[in-house]
Amino acid sequence: MNKLLIAALALGLFASCKSGGKKSGSDAITFKxxxxxxxxxxxxxxxxxxxxxxxxxxxxxxxxxxxxxxxxxxxxxxxxxxxxxxxxxxxxxxxxxxxxxxxxxxxxxxxxxxxxxxxxxxxxxxxxxxxxxxxxxxxxxxxxxxxxxxxxxxxxxxxxxxxxxxxxxxxxxxxxxxxxxxxxxxTGETIPGQIFNPIDTLPKKNKFSADYTSGESSIVSIRDGKDPKSFLFFISFTKESGCKGEISGTGRFTSANKGEFNDKDTECGIAFQFSSGKLTMKEMGGCGAYRGVRCLFEGGFTKKK
Structure with missing residues (x-):
């Protein structure tokens, strides 16, 4: 960056303020x-x-x-x-x-x-x-x-x-x-036929902490959070259309069997609903930064034994 030019711009601003001309301050600077x-x-x-x-x-x-x-x-x-x-x-x-x-x-x-x-x-x-x-x-x-x-x-x-x-x-x-x-x-390393799960080894003492799957190419992994009101998650899927998505983060339980995730960097939001051996997921906000345009972070998943 040209520090001399920036200094010159600053002097120009000062001079224009003193000159009493029609333009002053930032108005004296052209876009060029x-x-x-x-x-x-x-x-x-x-x-x-x-x-x-x-x-x-x-x-x-x-x-x-x-x-x-x-x-x-x-x-x-x-x-x-x-x-x-x-x-x-x-x-x-x-x-x-x-x-x-x-x-x-x-x-x-x-x-x-x-x-x-x-x-x-x-x-x-x-x-x-x-x-x-x-x-x-x-x-x-x-x-x-x-x-x-x-x-x-x-x-x-x-x-x-x-x-x-x-x-x-x-x-x-x-x-x-x-x-x-x-x-x-x-860019996570994968083994043919398997999905690389970056939170696989983390604790899962909470009753909802487990892996939930839908076919061979989709997984929602839930692990214990730092406190009883939070949980860690990792989602990865590939649809039949070839559309892919992957996201990880920290969610918060909003009730006994419901949780939500709200991304700090985008408008992405995901709702989680847990039931006996199942997980239903619904996208609440635009998560296009983490998936293809033809698919959503939605659907039903079955708890893996």
């Missing part, structure tokens, strides 16, 4: 000047967790007024509800039909990155959260954009000490800035 504060990068591009976590100096921060003017005032609202967030320019990328800016947002505890999409006339189209790491937690997210503008968002989750489950979601970015999920890959 705003974009030049980002490092001019080439495709393919990758943002690693280490690169995202690198400390950013206050001098390189982007004025929030510029974020509101050229992007959107709710850019990081969902991830930083306190509103106490600083923005930093990372990269400017030129695509075939659309262009991109990669922006870092950070507060004291969390850091995220957004891929902002523009048309060739510099009109803002949309933004996609593509990376996130926290000071605490067992999950990190990062992304890459290849030379054909295929977006891959990778999520690594430490399921147990020493074992990390990795999910890769591939998206196409349309000319209108919207994304479409193309496919989901899980």
């Amino acid at each position: 000047e705003f974009r030049q504060s980002f490092a001019d990068s080439k495709l393919p591009y990758k943002l690693t967790p280490d690169a995202l976590s690198n400390a950013s100096g206050d001098s390189s921060a982007i004025d929030t007024a510029l974020i509101n003017r050229f992007l959107v005032d709710t850019l990081a609202k969902a991830d930083f509800p306190s509103g106490k967030v600083s923005y930093y320019p990372l990269a400017s990328l030129t695509g075939d039909k659309i262009n991109y800016l990669v922006i870092k947002a950070a507060d004291k505890n969390n850091t995220a990155a957004y891929l902002c999409v523009f048309d060739k006339k510099d009109h803002y189209l949309d933004r996609i959260q593509v990376a996130k790491i926290g000071a605490k937690g067992n999950k990190k997210e990062y992304f890459s954009l290849d030379s054909k503008e295929m977006l891959k968002i990778t999520t690594e989750t430490e399921v147990t000490p020493g074992h990390t489950a990795t999910t890769e979601n591939f998206y196409s970015v349309e000319p209108n800035g919207k994304t479409s999920l193309v496919m989901t890959n899980s």
Whole structure:
């Protein structure tokens, strides 16, 4: 990133305020000047967790007024509800039909990155959260954009000490800035005919803790949580249509035989209902980040003996 340019922009803001001209403050900056504060990068591009976590100096921060003017005032609202967030320019990328800016947002505890999409006339189209790491937690997210503008968002989750489950979601970015999920890959090692279960060895003292199956290619694994009101789960399935899905997390019991999961990073929600030897599952929110577009986290499963 060009620190001299950022300093020049800051001086320009100061001078415009003093000049008494028609434009002042952030209004004196053009979009071209705003974009030049980002490092001019080439495709393919990758943002690693280490690169995202690198400390950013206050001098390189982007004025929030510029974020509101050229992007959107709710850019990081969902991830930083306190509103106490600083923005930093990372990269400017030129695509075939659309262009991109990669922006870092950070507060004291969390850091995220957004891929902002523009048309060739510099009109803002949309933004996609593509990376996130926290000071605490067992999950990190990062992304890459290849030379054909295929977006891959990778999520690594430490399921147990020493074992990390990795999910890769591939998206196409349309000319209108919207994304479409193309496919989901899980990089957990598997044995032919078996599903790799990352929580298989965890305790299952709770009466509902067990493996529930539906055919040979679908499993819902339930294990004990850290307290009686919580449970760990792992879901993996492959439908006859070839549609796949995989997700893991921590759910909460809402009644004697019902539980819910609400993902902190997406709108995904799943309801669990337990009965004698059976489990019924229903998707409450959009879980497209963890499955194909032609299937849902729903259905009935039988407890495995």
